[in-house]
Amino acid sequence: MNGVVYAQSFQNPVLDSGADPYSIYVDGFYYYTHTVGNRIVLYKTRNLANLRQAESKTIWIPPKGTVYSHEIWAPEIHFIDKAWYVYFAADDGDNTNHRMYAIQNTSNDPFSENWEFKGKLAAHPDRWAIDGNVFDYKDQLYMVWSGWEGDVNEQQNIYIAKMSNPWTLEGNRVLLAEPTHNWEKQGDLNDAKNPPHVNVNEGPQFLEHNGKVFIVFSASGCWTDYYSLGLIEFTGDDLLDPVAWDKKSKPIFIKSEENGVYAPGHNSFFKSPDGSEDWILYHANDNPGDGCGGKRSPRMQKINWNDDGTPNLGVPFSTQTKLAIPLAN
Template sequence: MSAFRRTALCLASILLLLFGSMITASSAQAQQATFTNPLNGSGSDPWMTYHDGNYYLMTTTWTGPLTMKKAPTIAGLKNAAAVPVFTDFPADRDHYVWAPEFHFLNGPNGPRWYIYYSAGAAGIEDQRIHVAESAGTDPMGPYTYKGMIFGANNWWGIDGNVVTIDGSLYLLWSGVPGRWTGNDPSVYIVRLSDPWTVTGARTMISTPEYDWENVGTPMNEGPAALQHDGRTFVTYSASNCQTPDYRLGLLELTGSNPLDANAWTKDPEPVFERNDAAGVYGPAHNGFFKSPDGTEDWIVYHANDSATDGCGNTRNTRIQEFNWNPDGTPNFGTPVSTSTVLPVPSGESEPPSSRLQSYNFQDRYVRHADYDVRIDPAVSPAQDGRFRLVPGLANDGTGYVSFESVNFPGHYLRHSNYDMVLAPDNGTALFAQDATFRQVAGLADASWSSFQSYNFPTRYLRHDNYLLRIDPISDATGRADATFRVAS
């Protein structure tokens, strides 16, 4: 082979490699998932985390029950059902149910999730912080009530948040010296002897002092701890939430004793506030979470679309990534518009899902359509025909499954009067039973599958005139109708 041909072939190979790399990079870029805010139509005082493959989100419900959304992707979280996780609301704490947060802590019963929420009776003076504990390590609970966290102190307080500093657990909240009326809500801290019990005296570490903290009425509320590179920061919401100037301030623990007011340093300027050019007003009451791969820091907050919106259901939940300044302090940037397209948090991926193929109509697959369930050919949109086979809601033992919708996370296939529907999990035992099936060898072909109702074991999932239901099976037609392939 001549030197010329060798050179030409070498150049061609390099060009092919470069072209292939460009295609691969272009494909990866094209596949990068994106989203726009908000995450819901209405949702104030948000708290959010990523745990064990899923995002979890809670917002203010105003009354019981407390609900939680769960989904493996941001897109899924937008459609996810708000599932009741705590329903214990007697008359002395069934009003003004605000600002639920959930934290994974090592309590007396081992690692558990703890929900901190504000509630009282009929009047604002009754507001206190309450705690509920999970039965296990699932953020979705169930939860049991542990008590009013202030105990005999009976301090007024809202917006509880916890932080561990040098091995000790502390509660942050918005409180007042005495009665709420006539006092300026300020940020307090106290040590906890366990996740639901305060111990010792409280310390006020921030009170409204700057003009930007006094718009409408003086206010410091919604503290949220943020720790990075061995430093502890606390954001808080300043000014009245009825105004578009509701915004975030920042404290840093610059001393050694968190219970010493002089150990905290306040930034003299707000660190996150309205962005009129982007149409974002009152951005505050926030939390923080890590991206799925742990490489990015994200802020979750609520905001309004109009300067005239107030402190009610017009507020919705938004998220965006933030960074760190060279001096080690957080840089939250400015709140972005709802038209800004953002990349999803790093490391997010769609978990595996399956289709259910009919045995005797093999061009048809199970799908939901307007919450009914049927078998159809050429399912469109395709995600209507995809489900996650998750451990049975009523029995997570071997062989028991539930079918969770891919495009409506938190919605499951369940039977209702023997007909199959797609419905949001309402947290009840009946729902869990109706949505649980035992996967067995196919009644018409053992290499396929059939699904036996958990609470009606004489009945199986089958199609009838293309609609899905559960029925007793007694003949060859029924066996064929009740047989499916779990397909990719």
């Protein structure tokens, strides 16, 4: 691009800072975003290994004084029915009011100024919600997200609902998973700066491979080194049937003290430009105790598949490890 010759290997992290990384691939380019907090920033590159050299732009800043003016978390960009959408969680400055929202751009170029606020996405009942992930399954749009059962923070669960259009949830939300294992409940209750509850399932991501469907999610407090990824496998006929989902008893991606990678979580997935490789994007810390703030940086690595069809994410690679970039066309 622009005559620049890029290296054929890279080292993590792909940016110095950026939590909750997400990307899509459209017409030869990756469009990437992560949590900034007060706005939405978009990157554009032909290969995510070259993210440091990517064009970037702030595409949307919330108006002041609204219920969605603060704490913009985990944005995701999607291209649906020839229109661009960014989904994000936001509040009015009070975390208890976090909800999911959408903006839309119907132009060809998501870097254009044509972003329109479409409103809140809420299923019944309308409760605290973050980390929405939208996907298409058998020509039906769905959203999965992390939410509270009631109006107080007792624990974070994974919910799913159908969508009647790309900015509207339809009907009742359905509970897919809640924290049940010790590795989903890690947190420091003695630290007054941290939330009092550590039962956390969040950051759900849809993943499909060879006819199998999964939700990969993050578990435990993001402020702990034990933040990790779990797996739910779809084993039935109806995505809205809780019985049709099987949560694995062990995490599938955890910290590596040997490799100096802590609190790996809030991931997404992408394919290499040539479509032959599956990759994971995730954030992690370089040191123990780095917490749930600006020290989290986006990383990526190729994943494999187990004989039973489940994803094998491996071990987080050291920042000293040179990795081959995703295969280009």
